[in-house]
Amino acid sequence: MRRVSIDSHDAFDYNGGMRAIFLALSFSSLLACETFLPARSDTPQGALEEKCVSTCRKQISSCDQNSCIKGCRIALDRIVEHEQDTVFACVARSKTCSDYDFARCSARVGVHADGGPPLPEKPKSEDD
Helix, strand or coil: CCCCCCCCCCCCCHHHHHHHHHHHHHHHHHHHHHHHCCCCCCCCCHHHHHHHHHHHHHHCCCCCHHHHHHHHHHCHHHHHCCCHHHHHHHHHHCCCCCHHHHHHHHCCCHHHCCCCCCCCCCCCCCCC
8 A cells, every 4th residue: 555645735725725715705795895885875865765855955945965865864764654744844943954853853743743652650569
């Protein structure tokens, strides 16, 4: 029986192989990150958001394009519930056009206007 010896040059170069794997994973991670990045804030995404931004620009003079885009994204669930006119009227009454204004106005319209259901009663203690 012959013994076969493996020359060190023929063997897998551990450092070089690991370096190649690291580079391949790094490159694929960079490509994958582009998929998961949030949408650019300077362009409306989709027909619903474009319509909202257009209406916002017409109804709220204190809001610029970027404020309307961000505000429409904050109030998106209210827009779907057809409450955008109420939200826009509330934001128009405020002195600024900030994320806070859109969030505050979105939380105070429609079925959400009263703050939600009442808190449950405190459980009675065993001493009572």
